[in-house]
Amino acid sequence: MAKITLDDLRHAYGENPERPEDYALQQLDITFEDGGAYALLGPSGCGKTTLLNIISGLLTPSHGEVLFDDEDVTGLAPDQRHIAQVFQFPVVYDTMSVYDNLAFPLRNRGVPEADVDKKVREIAAMIDLEDTLMNRASGLTADGKQKISLGRGLVRSDVNVIMFDEPLTVIDPHLKWQLRSKLKELHQRVKRTMIYVTHDQTEALTFADKVVVMNVGEVVQIGTPVELFETPGHEFVGHFIGSPGMNILDCEVKGGQAFLHGQPIATSNAGALKDGAEGPLRLGVRPEFVSLSETDGIAADVVKVSDSGRYQIVETRVGDMPVKLLVNEGIEIPTGKTALSFRADRTRVYRDGWLVAGGAEA
Amino acid sequence: MNAKKTAGWLVPSLYILFLMLPIYWLINMSFKTTNEILGSFTLYPQEFTLDNYITIFTDPTWYMGYVNSIAYVTLNTAISVAVALPAAYAFSRYRFIGDKHLFFWLLTNRMAPPAVFALPFFQLYSAVGLFDTHIAVALAHTLFNIPLAVWILEGFMSGVPRELDETAYVDGHSFWSFFGKIFIPTIAAGIGVACFFCFMFSWVELLLAKTLTAVEAKPIAATMTKTASSSGYELGLLAAAGTLTIIPGAFVIYFVRNYIAKGFALGRV
Amino acid sequence: MNKLQNNKAWLFVLPVFALVAFNAIIPLMTVVNYSVQETFGNNEFFWAGVIWFQDILQSERFHASLGRQAIFTASILAIEMPLGVAIALTMPRKGPWVSVCLVLMALPLLIPWNVVGAMWNIFALPDIGFLGHMLNAIGFDFNFTRQPGDAWFTLILMDVWHWTSLVVLLAYAGLSSIPDAYYQAAKIDGAGSWAIFRYIQLPKLSRVLTIAFLLRFMDSFMIYTEPFVLTGGGPGNSTTLLSIDLVKIALGQFDLGPAAAMSLIYFLIILLLSWVFYTVMTRNEEQ
Numbered sequence: 037m038a039k040i041t042l043d044d045l046r047h048a049y050g051e052n053p054e055r056p057e058d059y060a061l062q063q064l065d066i067t068f069e070d071g072g073a074y075a076l077l078g079p080s081g082c083g084k085t086t087l088l089n090i091i092s093g094l095l096t097p098s099h100g101e102v103l104f105d106d107e108d109v110t111g112l113a114p115d116q117r118h119i120a121q122v123f124q125f126p127v128v129y130d131t132m133s134v135y136d137n138l139a140f141p142l143r144n145r146g147v148p149e150a151d152v153d154k155k156v157r158e159i160a161a162m163i164d165l166e167d168t169l170m171n172r173a174s175g176l177t178a179d180g181k182q183k184i185s186l187g188r189g190l191v192r193s194d195v196n197v198i199m200f201d202e203p204l205t206v207i208d209p210h211l212k213w214q215l216r217s218k219l220k221e222l223h224q225r226v227k228r229t230m231i232y233v234t235h236d237q238t239e240a241l242t243f244a245d246k247v248v249v250m251n252v253g254e255v256v257q258i259g260t261p262v263e264l265f266e267t268p269g270h271e272f273v274g275h276f277i278g279s280p281g282m283n284i285l286d287c288e289v290k291g292g293q294a295f296l297h298g299q300p301i302a303t304s305n306a307g308a309l310k311d312g313a314e315g316p317l318r319l320g321v322r323p324e325f326v327s328l329s330e331t332d333g334i335a336a337d338v339v340k341v342s343d344s345g346r347y348q349i350v351e352t353r354v355g356d357m358p359v360k361l362l363v364n365e366g367i368e369i370p371t372g373k374t375a376l377s378f379r380a381d382r383t384r385v386y387r388d389g390w391l392v393a394g395g396a397e398a
Numbered sequence: 399m400n401a402k403k404t405a406g407w408l409v410p411s412l413y414i415l416f417l418m419l420p421i422y423w424l425i426n427m428s429f430k431t432t433n434e435i436l437g438s439f440t441l442y443p444q445e446f447t448l449d450n451y452i453t454i455f456t457d458p459t460w461y462m463g464y465v466n467s468i469a470y471v472t473l474n475t476a477i478s479v480a481v482a483l484p485a486a487y488a489f490s491r492y493r494f495i496g497d498k499h500l501f502f503w504l505l506t507n508r509m510a511p512p513a514v515f516a517l518p519f520f521q522l523y524s525a526v527g528l529f530d531t532h533i534a535v536a537l538a539h540t541l542f543n544i545p546l547a548v549w550i551l552e553g554f555m556s557g558v559p560r561e562l563d564e565t566a567y568v569d570g571h572s573f574w575s576f577f578g579k580i581f582i583p584t585i586a587a588g589i590g591v592a593c594f595f596c597f598m599f600s601w602v603e604l605l606l607a608k609t610l611t612a613v614e615a616k617p618i619a620a621t622m623t624k625t626a627s628s629s630g631y632e633l634g635l636l637a638a639a640g641t642l643t644i645i646p647g648a649f650v651i652y653f654v655r656n657y658i659a660k661g662f663a664l665g666r667v
Numbered sequence: 668m669n670k671l672q673n674n675k676a677w678l679f680v681l682p683v684f685a686l687v688a689f690n691a692i693i694p695l696m697t698v699v700n701y702s703v704q705e706t707f708g709n710n711e712f713f714w715a716g717v718i719w720f721q722d723i724l725q726s727e728r729f730h731a732s733l734g735r736q737a738i739f740t741a742s743i744l745a746i747e748m749p750l751g752v753a754i755a756l757t758m759p760r761k762g763p764w765v766s767v768c769l770v771l772m773a774l775p776l777l778i779p780w781n782v783v784g785a786m787w788n789i790f791a792l793p794d795i796g797f798l799g800h801m802l803n804a805i806g807f808d809f810n811f812t813r814q815p816g817d818a819w820f821t822l823i824l825m826d827v828w829h830w831t832s833l834v835v836l837l838a839y840a841g842l843s844s845i846p847d848a849y850y851q852a853a854k855i856d857g858a859g860s861w862a863i864f865r866y867i868q869l870p871k872l873s874r875v876l877t878i879a880f881l882l883r884f885m886d887s888f889m890i891y892t893e894p895f896v897l898t899g900g901g902p903g904n905s906t907t908l909l910s911i912d913l914v915k916i917a918l919g920q921f922d923l924g925p926a927a928a929m930s931l932i933y934f935l936i937i938l939l940l941s942w943v944f945y946t947v948m949t950r951n952e953e954q
Contacts, residue, residue: 092855409753424786481686491671521697541690605892
């Protein structure tokens with residue numbers, strides 16, 4: 037059990053990296069608290085697997101340090117770091133029984149057979165495999181195999197962190213949900229640090245207490261699911277998390293006042309921005325916080341209405357910019373011209389992609 | 399770690415050295431004069447000569463041997479793979495009456511010693527008037543190459559999900575347009591490996607090739623054995639002819655070099 | 668994969684069936700025909716029943732050839748299989764040298780069999796061959812044309828030279844198709860290199876090794892050209908393997924009846940053994 041600290045970490049796959057583009061992983065500092073459930077979320081190619089492999093020791097970073105508690109483990113091999121990992125495609129030892137699979141990591145470490153037996157049975161019960169203990173592991177379904185992979189991590193008492201690399205990729209859709217809640221339940225029981233890598237926001241948000249959102253080799257935000265939803269720290273987070281994603285609209289800011297398509301609009305943080313700031317300025321607001329208003333507001337045209345079951349998704353246009361909003365079922369949507377109102381405390385200005393700091397945070 | 403890295407190149411290097419030594423010796427001999435070969439033990443040619451090669455390239459009984467060999471090997475590879483493709487497709491996609499028995503029977507022919515078939519083949523191909531033709535050898539070699547090609551291709555095809563076929567039909571492809579435009583490119587690696595094995599086993603086989611030919615279609619390998627016995631022990635000439643038989647094989651390997659690592663796993667591991 | 672029932676698939680198999688049937692059934696009938704008849708020349712044949720089969724099965728000459736054949740096949744399998752796997756294991760997985768290595772290793776496989784025989788003859792000759800000369804130079808009395816032991820040594824070394832690469836290539840292909848995750852998982856589980864070999868590599872190689880074993884078994888059991896060119900079956904009969912013996916009887920002495928009976932017995936032995944090996948080696952997979 038340990039706190040994991042990544043200190044001034046960077047990684048490049050090529051030799052002699054010079055420009056920022058040479059790095060698969062940009063400079064980052066993260067601390068994973070002991071016993072936490074974390075998710076690394078991002079689209080494929082964002083560097084999350086690279087980061088995972090650096091933590092597990094399969095890769096050595098080109099700069100910076102990995103600390104387990106306060107011990108520098110940057111140079112240590114995976115087996116010396118006391119970690120466990122569940123891979124994208126199930127890894128089981130085909131010729132062994134489920135029992136022998138679970139016992140394998142303990143036997144390799146010379147644990148006495150009596151202790152092995154006790155531990156294996158305890159863990160098998162925890163992951164619902166006690167009935168199939170004597171079966172050949174190769175005969176199990178994909179979710180059973182992933183449970184074995186996880187079980188091989190759980191049997192060891194010395195594990196600092198259990199890592200999951202897109203573990204539900206090959207699981208049947210109707211079993212995904214089951215396995216996901218099983219993982220959550222196990223985390224609460226064993227209180228081990230778990231890091232879960234995925235590109236699926238639902239998996240990340242339901243599993244993790246804290247989510248690390250990554251994009252093109254960069255950590256864009258670390259926060260609880262609620263924080264990511266309510267206060268996206270970067271346009272990417274707003275857009276990537278949520279369905280549909282955050283509206284991102286070009287805007288202007290003059291004297292601490294934001295203007296959308298020439299019309300003034302109340303925001304929570306425009307006041308913190310000085311005039312003449314560089315970088316494109318954009319307004320971010322989630323569809324959940326935009327509503328139709330017949331009296332006053334930003335003039336817009338309704339383009340399309342679609343039904344998602346729980347609410348209606350209304351696509352409108354402000355000038356040539358598309359704005360989506362959510363409206364409850366059963367409410368009549370006007371056609372043609374309408375007006376939109378934006379909830380001021382959830383409407384924010386982003387400069388060069390990043391949230392402008394300051395202002396009245398909700 | 400260092401000891402492991404050393405073994406990483408030491409063992410393969412030693413093995414390759416062992417493989418190259420006899421080949422080097424053959425090439426070495428091919429550039430020597432008969433006098434030097436019989437007279438002394440030399441590690442490299444003292445009197446370097448191209449005479450052996452000149453003899454081969456100017457005497458039609460020699461160089462036609464190469465032409466004949468390449469002719470029937472190419473013919474055999476083309477026939478074997480062409481008929482094996484639809485058959486392998488049938489085995490990998492459908493169940494039909496007698497499919498398992500047929501597949502097993504095909505494979506049993508891979509286990510038939512050429513020595514067993516030499517005499518009956520001679521009689522059969524003489525009876526149908528094909529004796530001493532390229533097509534006779536090409537057809538005879540299909541005995542063991544077709545089963546092998548079907549087996550290899552079936553392995554590769556079974557690794558291709560049937561959804562691919564179904565999607566193509568939904569997209570409006572006819573069977574043959576699907577087979578030619580989509581399926582064959584998908585299993586190109588498998589076809590490469592099958593061609594490699596067909597070429598290999600047809601190129602190296604001699605007993606049947608020699609039995610089924612006399613003059614017109616005589617393979618280079620048979621020319622070599624005849625020469626070795628009839629015109630005395632001309633080792634230099636023999637070595638030069640042998641060296642030249644390595645070249646087509648080297649070419650073929652060069653073409654399939656990218657398939658070797660993955661393709662030889664025969665589709666499904 | 669679930670296959671569809673479709674008897675029209677026979678149409679796809681028909682060309683293969685026709686070609687192989689032409690090549691297999693007619694000659695096989697000829698052999699069966701000869702095996703039950705007696706001939707005194709002039710194309711006159713008489714019914715002989717199973718007499719040739721009895722003769723062959725009881726003949727000491729056949730037993731001796733079969734024994735030599737069994738020793739030869741067992742020896743080369745015992746050397747080539749482990750050696751091939753060992754070389755494949757030590758080979759690097761990536762890098763520019765890999766394809767150079769593979770191409771050089773595949774080279775012996777594509778040399779015509781009589782050239783292999785001739786090459787090894789020249790290579791092993793005691794006076795002017797590299798191998799023979801060197802062995803004699805370091806104090807061995809080596810002469811494979813005179814001494815049966817030396818002939819066997821050369822024969823087996825030649826086959827190892829010729830065919831180990833097939834095992835290497837298949838094993839290497841099998842190894843490179845094992846996903847990295849398996850090695851990473853094993854590392855994390857604290858497995859040593861023996862455990863990795865025993866529990867990951869060997870199980871994943873079982874299919875390609877079954878293929879390699881069967882191919883090597885069949886081909887070594889049928890071997891004719893290479894030993895014929897190298898030793899001609901000698902000195903004496905010491906390296907006369909089954910095929911060499913068969914050709915001597917059939918084409919040398921023109922004893923068609925016994926040769927045909929021997930052919931069938933020979934063929935059946937290969938079929939039977941291949942089936943036994945296949946069944947035993949794939950039994951684990953089906954469980």
